[in-house]
Amino acid sequence: MSRAELKIGVKDRDLSFMVGDITKVPADAIGNAANSRLAGGGGVDGAIHRAGGPAIMQELGQIRARIGQCPAGDAVATRAGKLPAQWVIHAVGPVYRDGRSGEPMALRSCYERCLELSDELGARTLTLPAISTGVYGYPMDLASNVAVGAVASKLSGSETKVKRVTFVLFDETAFRQFAAAALDIVPALAS
Numbered sequence: 001m002s003r004a005e006l007k008i009g010v011k012d013r014d015l016s017f018m019v020g021d022i023t024k025v026p027a028d029a030i031g032n033a034a035n036s037r038l039a040g041g042g043g044v045d046g047a048i049h050r051a052g053g054p055a056i057m058q059e060l061g062q063i064r065a066r067i068g069q070c071p072a073g074d075a076v077a078t079r080a081g082k083l084p085a086q087w088v089i090h091a092v093g094p095v096y097r098d099g100r101s102g103e104p105m106a107l108r109s110c111y112e113r114c115l116e117l118s119d120e121l122g123a124r125t126l127t128l129p130a131i132s133t134g135v136y137g138y139p140m141d142l143a144s145n146v147a148v149g150a151v152a153s154k155l156s157g158s159e160t161k162v163k164r165v166t167f168v169l170f171d172e173t174a175f176r177q178f179a180a181a182a183l184d185i186v187p188a189l190a191s
């Protein structure tokens with residue numbers, strides 16, 4: 001079966017979308033959908049810790065000792081252990097309630113933090129999952145618009161040195177939602 005992929009140019013940068021397991025896709029930095037306690041869990045977080053090994057949790061333990069919790073909308077970075085990457089950026093998405101409790105702002109902010117931390121680390125390529133759309137219950141159609149809007153507007157600006165962001169979606173439904181959001185949002189940004 002052929003796997004769906006989409007690549008869109010944003011200025012001289014690439015915004016890509018694919019279906020797959022994010023732990024298998026090489027990049028300088030891999031985004032994770034973490035929780036405020038930075039304590040690991042299921043979903044993509046579980047997959048990242050399993051594939052990366054215990055070094056990631058050890059480093060998160062040191063970060064926890066320093067900062068306590070990481071609030072929704074923010075992110076922290078660790079090395080990537082055995083993953084095909086240098087860094088994992090653990091972004092904490094919002095738990096979805098009714099869409100009027102600050103969720104879009106928090107979701108947008110955690111994608112922006114992923115780009116900002118990539119720049120601090122010198123990462124030029126970044127993979128991202130659909131943060132908050134699993135256990136945290138953010139509807140995929142709404143989340144895809146926020147995610148693509150946040151990343152595309154960072155890529156179209158002059159501050160970031162990130163060259164390629166790839167959303168790695170777990171299934172075709174998520175891929176279709178993200179692709180639709182991108183085809184809607186990116187041309188509007190260019191005009």
Ligand code: AR6
Nearest residue numbers: 021022033035040041042043044045132133134135136170
């Ligand atoms: N590669 C790419 N996407 C994946 C993968 C994978 N290997 N595995 C799952 N997804 P979730 P959240 C998709 O629940 O909603 C954890 O316990 C999945 O289909 O991982 O932000 C944390 O510790 C979904 O679309 O993250 C937190 O407690 C998306 O990744 C909590 O879950 C996000 O689903 C965070 O919940």
